[in-house]
Amino acid sequence: MQRKARIIFHLDMNSFYASVEQAHDPSLKGKAIAVAGDPKQRRGILVTCSYEARAKGVYTTMSVWEAKRKCPELILLPPNFERYRAASKAMFDILRSYTPLVEPVSIDEGYMDVSDVEMGQDAVAFAESIQQRIIRELDLPSSIGIAPNKFLAKTASNMKKPMGITVLRKREVAEKLWPLPVIEMHGVGESTSKKFEEFGINTIGDLANAAPGLLKEKLGKVGIRLSERANGIDNRGVDPESVFDTKSVGNSTTLPYDVTDVDEIEKVLRLLSIKVAARLESKNLAGRSITIHIRDANWKNKTRSKTVTNRLFEEKEIFQLATTLFHATWKDEPIRLLGVTVNNVYDKGESVEQLSIFNFEEHAKEEPILKLVEQLQTKFGKDTIKRGIKVKKKPSLESKTSFSKDFLDDHEKK
Structure with missing residues (x-):
C-alpha cells in the first residue's frame, strides 16, 4: 500500500498585534499604526506595525523616535496583551475545527497536518477557505505555506505577505531556496550565518552541498540538521502537545x-x-x-x-x-x-540531586525525617504518609x- 503524502500547512498571522488593533477599532484601518512599549522607560521599540507603516519605511524592532521621524503620522498604541491572547485563542479554535493535529508555535503562528482531512478540493483551495474564514469571523489577515514538511511550510508562508498562499515542493528547493543568502533560511540567525561565512558557506545552496564532516566539526549536530533542512528534509511531525514543553x-x-x-x-x-x-x-x-x-x-x-x-x-x-x-x-x-x-x-x-560537600549537610538534616517516614510506611502501608506531594x-x-x-x-x- 502506497504511503499517503504528507500535507502540512503553516499559518502565520500578518502583523498580528497591529491587525488585532485594527479589527478592534475599524477607524485604524488603512492607517500607519504600531504597537510599542513605553518610550519613557527606554522600551520604546516597535513590537509590530501595520503594512501601511511598513510602506513608509517603518519596521518591527525600530525605535519609536526613529519610526516617528520616518513616519510623523504614525499612530502609536500600547500593547493590549489580553486582546491579543483572545484573538489567538479564537484563531486556533478555528484551526482545530478542521483537525486535532494543530501545533501552536507562538501566539500568532502554528502548523496543521491536513494529510487525512477530507478537503473536497485541492490543498490551495482548502487553505484559502481557512484564510477567508479567519478574515470573515475575526477580521484578521494571514499567510499560509503548504508543503510536505514543517520546514518547507514555514519557509513558504514567509514568501507572500500579506494574505498569501504559497506551495513549496521538495523538488523546488534547489531552484527557489539555494540561491538565497544563508541568513534568510529559517533557523539560521546572525551568529550562525557568520560562522558559516568563516568556512565559505554564503548561500543556502552552499549549506546544502557542504561536506557533512565539516559541518559536524564546526557546528556539531546543529550543522547536520541545518544541512538537511537546506536539502528540504524535515521528518518532524505536527505535535499538538509540544506547546507545553x-x-x-x-x-x-x-x-x-x-x-x-x-x-x-x-x-x-x-x-x-x-x-x-x-x-x-x-x-x-x-x-x-x-x-x-x-x-x-x-x-x-x-x-x-x-x-x-x-x-x-x-x-x-x-x-x-x-x-x-x-x-x-x-x-x-x-x-x-x-x-x-x-x-x-x-x-x-x-x-x-547529586550529593556534594555543599548540600550534604542539608540532606543529613533530613535523614531522621526520611527514617521516620519509612517506619510509618512499613507499619501502616506505603500510601499512609509520603515525604511530599506536588501541589499545583x-x-x-x-x-x-x-x-x-x-x-x-x-x-x-x-
Missing part, C-alpha cells in the same frame, strides 16, 4: 539608561534572578544550565552559559552564577539590557514568560 525560563529588562556601575548592575541581576526563581517555583521546574544576555549601548549582544551538576532553581544560586558569568563577560562597556535564563528545564519531581500552584505574574508566551495557558485542556 517548556525548555527554558528567563527574564530580561531594558535599563532606563546606560549603566556602568557594578552595584546597579548586580541589583538588576538579583531582581532578574528572583523573577526567574519565582517562575521556576510556580511551575515546579529546575534547570541544568544558565545563560546571561548582555546588550551594550551600541546594541552589540553577548551571551555566556554554564552547565551545572545539580538542579538549578533557587534564587541565590541563580544570582551567584549569573553574576560570575557577567563579570567573566563584561568589558566595562555601558549596558543597555540584561537577561538571565535557566535552560534545559525539567520537572523537579523527576530529578535526583496558582499561576502568578512571575510565572509568566512574556506576553507572547502567555497564550500557552489558553491551550490547556480544561
Whole structure:
C-alpha cells in the first residue's frame, strides 16, 4: 500500500498585534499604526506595525523616535496583551475545527497536518477557505505555506505577505531556496550565518552541498540538521502537545539608561534572578544550565552559559552564577539590557540531586525525617504518609514568560 503524502500547512498571522488593533477599532484601518512599549522607560521599540507603516519605511524592532521621524503620522498604541491572547485563542479554535493535529508555535503562528482531512478540493483551495474564514469571523489577515514538511511550510508562508498562499515542493528547493543568502533560511540567525561565512558557506545552496564532516566539526549536530533542512528534509511531525514543553525560563529588562556601575548592575541581576526563581517555583521546574544576555549601548549582544551538576532553581544560586558569568563577560562597556535564563528545564519531581560537600549537610538534616517516614510506611502501608506531594500552584505574574508566551495557558485542556 502506497504511503499517503504528507500535507502540512503553516499559518502565520500578518502583523498580528497591529491587525488585532485594527479589527478592534475599524477607524485604524488603512492607517500607519504600531504597537510599542513605553518610550519613557527606554522600551520604546516597535513590537509590530501595520503594512501601511511598513510602506513608509517603518519596521518591527525600530525605535519609536526613529519610526516617528520616518513616519510623523504614525499612530502609536500600547500593547493590549489580553486582546491579543483572545484573538489567538479564537484563531486556533478555528484551526482545530478542521483537525486535532494543530501545533501552536507562538501566539500568532502554528502548523496543521491536513494529510487525512477530507478537503473536497485541492490543498490551495482548502487553505484559502481557512484564510477567508479567519478574515470573515475575526477580521484578521494571514499567510499560509503548504508543503510536505514543517520546514518547507514555514519557509513558504514567509514568501507572500500579506494574505498569501504559497506551495513549496521538495523538488523546488534547489531552484527557489539555494540561491538565497544563508541568513534568510529559517533557523539560521546572525551568529550562525557568520560562522558559516568563516568556512565559505554564503548561500543556502552552499549549506546544502557542504561536506557533512565539516559541518559536524564546526557546528556539531546543529550543522547536520541545518544541512538537511537546506536539502528540504524535515521528518518532524505536527505535535499538538509540544506547546507545553517548556525548555527554558528567563527574564530580561531594558535599563532606563546606560549603566556602568557594578552595584546597579548586580541589583538588576538579583531582581532578574528572583523573577526567574519565582517562575521556576510556580511551575515546579529546575534547570541544568544558565545563560546571561548582555546588550551594550551600541546594541552589540553577548551571551555566556554554564552547565551545572545539580538542579538549578533557587534564587541565590541563580544570582551567584549569573553574576560570575557577567563579570567573566563584561568589558566595562555601558549596558543597555540584561537577561538571565535557566535552560534545559525539567520537572523537579523527576530529578535526583547529586550529593556534594555543599548540600550534604542539608540532606543529613533530613535523614531522621526520611527514617521516620519509612517506619510509618512499613507499619501502616506505603500510601499512609509520603515525604511530599506536588501541589499545583496558582499561576502568578512571575510565572509568566512574556506576553507572547502567555497564550500557552489558553491551550490547556480544561
